[in-house]
Amino acid sequence: MKLTQEQKSFVEDLLSRMTLDEKIGQMNQESPSIVGGFDVPFSELIEMMTDGRISQEEFGRIMANATQDFHEDEIRAGLVGSMMVNDPRKNNELQKIAVEESRLGIPLIIGFDVIHGFRSVFPIAIAEACSFDDALFEETARMAAAESRAHGINWNFAPMIDAARDSRWGRVSEGPGEDPFLGSRFARAKIRGLQNDRSSPLNYVAACTKHYVAYGACESGRDYNTVSMSVSNLYNVYLPAFRAAMDEGAATVMAAFNDLNGVPCTVNRWLLREVLKKDFGLEGFVVSDANAIRECVTHGIAADDRDAGVQAALAGMDMDMGTHIYKDFLKAEVEKGTVPMTVIDEAVRRILSVKVWLGLFENPYVPEALIEAYEKSLPEKHVALCRRAAEESMVLLKNEGGILPLRRGQKISLVGRLADDANEVCGAWAMAWKPEDCVSILTGLKEAGADVCYYPCGGPEGDINLEEADRACLEGDVIVAVVGETDAMSGEASSKAEISLPGGQRALLERLLQSGKPVVTVLMNGRPLALGWEAEHMPAILEAWHLGIRMGDAVAAALLGDVNPAGKLSSSFPSVTGQCPVYYNHPSTGRPGSKSKFTSRYLDAPWDSLFPFGHGLSYTSFTYEDLRVGERGEELEIAIRLKNTGEREGTEIAQLYMQDVTASLVRPVKELKDYCRVTLSPGEEREIRFTLKKKDMGFYDNAGRYLLEDGLFRLFVGTSSRDCLMQEIELKF
Ligand code: BGC
Numbered sequence: 001m002k003l004t005q006e007q008k009s010f011v012e013d014l015l016s017r018m019t020l021d022e023k024i025g026q027m028n029q030e031s032p033s034i035v036g037g038f039d040v041p042f043s044e045l046i047e048m049m050t051d052g053r054i055s056q057e058e059f060g061r062i063m064a065n066a067t068q069d070f071h072e073d074e075i076r077a078g079l080v081g082s083m084m085v086n087d088p089r090k091n092n093e094l095q096k097i098a099v100e101e102s103r104l105g106i107p108l109i110i111g112f113d114v115i116h117g118f119r120s121v122f123p124i125a126i127a128e129a130c131s132f133d134d135a136l137f138e139e140t141a142r143m144a145a146a147e148s149r150a151h152g153i154n155w156n157f158a159p160m161i162d163a164a165r166d167s168r169w170g171r172v173s174e175g176p177g178e179d180p181f182l183g184s185r186f187a188r189a190k191i192r193g194l195q196n197d198r199s200s201p202l203n204y205v206a207a208c209t210k211h212y213v214a215y216g217a218c219e220s221g222r223d224y225n226t227v228s229m230s231v232s233n234l235y236n237v238y239l240p241a242f243r244a245a246m247d248e249g250a251a252t253v254m255a256a257f258n259d260l261n262g263v264p265c266t267v268n269r270w271l272l273r274e275v276l277k278k279d280f281g282l283e284g285f286v287v288s289d290a291n292a293i294r295e296c297v298t299h300g301i302a303a304d305d306r307d308a309g310v311q312a313a314l315a316g317m318d319m320d321m322g323t324h325i326y327k328d329f330l331k332a333e334v335e336k337g338t339v340p341m342t343v344i345d346e347a348v349r350r351i352l353s354v355k356v357w358l359g360l361f362e363n364p365y366v367p368e369a370l371i372e373a374y375e376k377s378l379p380e381k382h383v384a385l386c387r388r389a390a391e392e393s394m395v396l397l398k399n400e401g402g403i404l405p406l407r408r409g410q411k412i413s414l415v416g417r418l419a420d421d422a423n424e425v426c427g428a429w430a431m432a433w434k435p436e437d438c439v440s441i442l443t444g445l446k447e448a449g450a451d452v453c454y455y456p457c458g459g460p461e462g463d464i465n466l467e468e469a470d471r472a473c474l475e476g477d478v479i480v481a482v483v484g485e486t487d488a489m490s491g492e493a494s495s496k497a498e499i500s501l502p503g504g505q506r507a508l509l510e511r512l513l514q515s516g517k518p519v520v521t522v523l524m525n526g527r528p529l530a531l532g533w534e535a536e537h538m539p540a541i542l543e544a545w546h547l548g549i550r551m552g553d554a555v556a557a558a559l560l561g562d563v564n565p566a567g568k569l570s571s572s573f574p575s576v577t578g579q580c581p582v583y584y585n586h587p588s589t590g591r592p593g594s595k596s597k598f599t600s601r602y603l604d605a606p607w608d609s610l611f612p613f614g615h616g617l618s619y620t621s622f623t624y625e626d627l628r629v630g631e632r633g634e635e636l637e638i639a640i641r642l643k644n645t646g647e648r649e650g651t652e653i654a655q656l657y658m659q660d661v662t663a664s665l666v667r668p669v670k671e672l673k674d675y676c677r678v679t680l681s682p683g684e685e686r687e688i689r690f691t692l693k694k695k696d697m698g699f700y701d702n703a704g705r706y707l708l709e710d711g712l713f714r715l716f717v718g719t720s721s722r723d724c725l726m727q728e729i730e731l732k733f
Pocket of ligand 1: 113157210289290492
């Protein structure tokens, strides 16, 4: 995000004409409040329904009598800078009040959670990251931006780029997985896709990278929990994606709910002012997460709302999401002198700069024709991208005896409630999908012409009908079992203490296996699952995640062999939940896990992951040979020969890792440094080259300093983080 001199002067001029109330208004984000029909705050009403004090029916009845307050009067008075609304016509109406009826006519920035697509829902981020395809990451974001803007949304609360190594945390689904390098490439591509298409003033939005920072390291995988970590770990693992996003010009950042080493991110002056704004150079603004300023009181870091607001403003929190604390308290604090006017001016300057950069002063409204165009059926181009993204995001975890792909003419018994549920294909944080766009696996198979009969037998919740499973076994030549999680089992506030297949689904698989027929397992889930039992017993496993609206088409194409799966895991899978957090790039221990007793291991489970980061099979096979590592000036040249040794065309994602063998701080056993996608026909062989800049081979110490230390390095290239060729090299920087 860069402003011209003229735009900067425009912002300064506007700022100089604003009253203190108007300035604080810009720092205030509202969402529609539900009013009427009940006597308690809306949040409490939701809690009452969740904890059973009122029934769902009662809740529904109350809602039917309630109305929404869109804060029109406050917008008119210049007391609202941002709204969170998902209704294009309402957005136009509110924007019109801001632009035509408020004193200074400052447009609203309208935010919404468009995490993995809007109406065109793409795979959840952890799945899309398995494509290792930067061009795809960018293209899906560009489409999401255009669809959002056509809906009056000009600010997407995305990308979520929290590195996440503990799959008990439900929000692993929303981000690009466990690796800081892949996460950084994902972040950069998403920022480009959301922000850079200037071919029309309505094609881009402001990105909001979140959640800053280390939210993915919440203790024990429990959402909103505390985070305690070394500065070096923070800089090497959790900050890189944010630094990359800032380098790419991300317009805004959302702070995380958690505390970091005792200070909630919301009021963490070092994180917000020093690291983000000064060192990383954020030009736009920071917004709190929902209600997070008030939660500083519950954290016990602020005495009351007023204190929380003062701390947040002083720390560099520019916009308050949803608590009204800035609106209610900041004016008096400025007048008292506790909050300097410069703090307010800085926040407002940043917010206005984003609005100017977005072109909202020239194009505040969405033309009715555009709204209507997007309300019609999805354009073919959008459907095609949803399908391609879904196809690229699947990971073939296991394929014993080449059960997959299925052969045409085989009769398929399709089993599992999830297989026929088009409402479950989009996963967590999909807010704008339409039922008519969604394709279930059953529909996908039928449309692809498969000979399929369907037996629901049960799903992740509720009972399993084993008699029905027996009938399924009698009928098909091959059984395809779709098992996993519902969309509500991952995402925010969906942490789990046990991440093996929920409910009776393992019993279902056992029963199917007893038939002696080939059984293919298709996983539909939002997090890496603990699959020790399944990996041992089930002959073929296709990880299909929540792939978005065209999930059914993509899964059918992979099962039937029209698509050759090429995805690689963006997160390691454990055998059992107790291994969490498990990740490939762990620091070297003094006693690496092995068969002998006094090593870093478990008595009752493997010490290493079941399926490592970067793992993924294909219907063809690849070999890697002849790894060469050479030094050329400030770069390393790494070359290897890759051959397709199978009988069909396939895409391989070749991965480059390194290890700094001896350093002044313990370093990871491997670190991803580059990757590329290569498509080869049967028998084809190609030399792949990577260039690694020596300056990128360092690490951060506990003072946040970047170090490049001479010594021995190992370079690895291969098909996964576990299966690589290795060469050593001595380097002097
Ligand atoms: C989530 C954010 C989201 C915000 C607004 C919060 O609960 O943590 O990721 O952007 O709500 O919906």
